[in-house]
Amino acid sequence: DGGITQSPKYLFRKEGQNVTLSCEQNLNHDAMYWYRQDPGQGLRLIYYSQIVNDFQKGDIAEGYSVSREKKESFPLTVTSAQKNPTAFYLCASKRTGREYYNEQFFGPGTRLTVL
Amino acid sequence: QKEVEQNSGPLSVPEGAIASLNCTYSDRGSQSFFWYRQYSGKSPELIMSIYSNGDKEDGRFTAQLNKASQYVSLLIRDSQPSDSATYLCAVNAHYGQNFVFGPGTRLSVLP
Numbered sequence: 001d002g003g004i005t006q007s008p009k010y011l012f013r014k015e016g017q018n019v020t021l022s023c024e025q026n027l028n029h030d031a032m033y034w035y036r037q038d039p040g041q042g043l044r045l046i047y048y049s050q051i052v053n054d055f056q057k058g059d060i061a062e063g064y065s066v067s068r069e070k071k072e073s074f075p076l077t078v079t080s081a082q083k084n085p086t087a088f089y090l091c092a093s094k095r096t097g098r099e100y101y102n103e104q105f106f107g108p109g110t111r112l113t114v115l
Numbered sequence: 116q117k118e119v120e121q122n123s124g125p126l127s128v129p130e131g132a133i134a135s136l137n138c139t140y141s142d143r144g145s146q147s148f149f150w151y152r153q154y155s156g157k158s159p160e161l162i163m164s165i166y167s168n169g170d171k172e173d174g175r176f177t178a179q180l181n182k183a184s185q186y187v188s189l190l191i192r193d194s195q196p197s198d199s200a201t202y203l204c205a206v207n208a209h210y211g212q213n214f215v216f217g218p219g220t221r222l223s224v225l226p
Contacts, residue, residue: 033213033214035216042203090159104149106159108157
C-alpha cells in the first residue's frame, strides 16, 4: 500500500529541546517537502529536496534542519533556535520530470506543541 | 515575491448548489495549478490539477484556468455537506521547484 507516513502524530516538546519529525514515502518519488501550517493560515515551505543528499531552504528555514540520506526518508529536526514551533507540520512528495506528473501528495501530518 | 491569493471566506452555499472558488497568482511563469481540499485537523488532499488554459472536469469538480488573467477557479456542482472544508490553491512555476500555496477558502455547505 503506497503512501507517505509521518510520525509521531502528536508531539510535545519542552522549551530548549530539539525534536525530530519523521517522514517516509514508498511512492518512489524523488522530491520531498516540509511545510508548516499555523491555525487559519496557509502552508509555508520550510525545506525541500529534489534528490538524495541535496536539499534547499524554503521561506522559513531558520530554526529547522533536514537530511536526505535515503530517497524514501526526509526527517525534519526542530531545534531550540525555532522561537515559535507550535504548529501542524506536513510532509509532501512528488515525482520529478514531466510537467504532467507534477502533483504533490501529503502525509497525514504531525502536530507539534511546545509546553 | 510570488503570491497566491484566495478569498478566505467563509463561503456558504446551500446543498445542491454550485460552489465557486477563486484564486489569483502573481507569477506569470507559473505552469502548474492545483486544488487541495483540507478537512479540519487533517492534511490536504489533492482533488484537481490543471496545466493548460480552459476547463478540466472530474466528476462534480471543474477547474478553470486563464493564464492571461492569472486566474484559476474551482467549481463544485451539486454541493454536499461533505464538501465543507478549506480549499487550498497551489501554483508551481517550473516542475521540480517549490510550490506556492494560497491561504485557503473555507467552504460551508448548508443542509
